[in-house]
Amino acid sequence: MLLIGMFDSPFVRRVAVTMKLLEIPFEHANWSVGRDFDRIREYNPLGRVPTLVIERGECLMESSAILDYLDELAGPERALLPPSGPERRQALKLMAMATGAAEKGVLQVYEGVFRPEEKRHDPWLARLRTQMNGSLSAIDRHVGERGTSQWMVGKRMTQADITAVCVFTFLNDTLKVAADRVMFQSLATLAARCESLPAFQDTHVPFFVPNS
Numbered sequence: 001m002l003l004i005g006m007f008d009s010p011f012v013r014r015v016a017v018t019m020k021l022l023e024i025p026f027e028h029a030n031w032s033v034g035r036d037f038d039r040i041r042e043y044n045p046l047g048r049v050p051t052l053v054i055e056r057g058e059c060l061m062e063s064s065a066i067l068d069y070l071d072e073l074a075g076p077e078r079a080l081l082p083p084s085g086p087e088r089r090q091a092l093k094l095m096a097m098a099t100g101a102a103e104k105g106v107l108q109v110y111e112g113v114f115r116p117e118e119k120r121h122d123p124w125l126a127r128l129r130t131q132m133n134g135s136l137s138a139i140d141r142h143v144g145e146r147g148t149s150q151w152m153v154g155k156r157m158t159q160a161d162i163t164a165v166c167v168f169t170f171l172n173d174t175l176k177v178a179a180d181r182v183m184f185q186s187l188a189t190l191a192a193r194c195e196s197l198p199a200f201q202d203t204h205v206p207f208f209v210p211n212s
């Protein structure tokens with residue numbers, strides 16, 4: 001399998017961490033959405049990452065769909081999303097908040113990267129920050145209420161933990177969302193615990209500015 005996209009993307013990274021945790025071997029195409037746009041479009045018409053090339057050149061896109069395929073490969077015992085019921089609903093809700101926060105963060109980063117300064121609109125950026133911080137606060141509250149030595153859902157690590165941590169680390173690396181060490185303390189504690197594991201360490205890279 002070939003995983004296309006740089007690990008500085010939280011969407012690519014959650015796929016890479018998952019593949020490592022599930023011990024699914026893959027090759028990595030470390031392509032940038034800026035510099036390698038045309039090359040990525042040969043596999044994904046949207047020019048987006050992650051894209052996962054599986055058997056006979058079939059291309060999977062959209063990280064949630066890729067994770068769904070990986071869980072299917074892993075089988076019900078090892079799958080990282082709970083199979084049904086309240087735990088599945090809770091995990092999906094936490095993941096939706098985390099990926100939503102990541103999307104709002106990516107838009108803020110792209111304002112700086114792709115849009116000239118005179119065309120930036122401050123109220124729009126403020127709205128993105130409100131949405132991102134609202135989601136992170138809700139996730140942080142959830143982690144705090146469960147206790148930071150627990151996992152976010154159930155008794156073992158699930159895709160909710162992987163996704164929330166990849167997103168939190170990305171937003172911290174790019175936008176310094178917890179720079180003053182006051183915000184999101186519970187989430188930061190969970191992230192520190194996960195980031196010490198090999199699957200996370202192997203995939204943590206500095207942010208690469210697209211087009212640079």
Ligand SMILES: N[C@@H](CCC(=O)N[C@@H](CS)C(=O)NCC(=O)O)C(=O)O
Binds near residue numbers: 050106
């Ligand atoms: N919903 C998508 C989001 C993926 C995404 O936004 N990827 C970014 C990199 S972080 C990207 O490819 N950006 C280039 C673009 O959309 O033009 C997913 O979960 O796969």
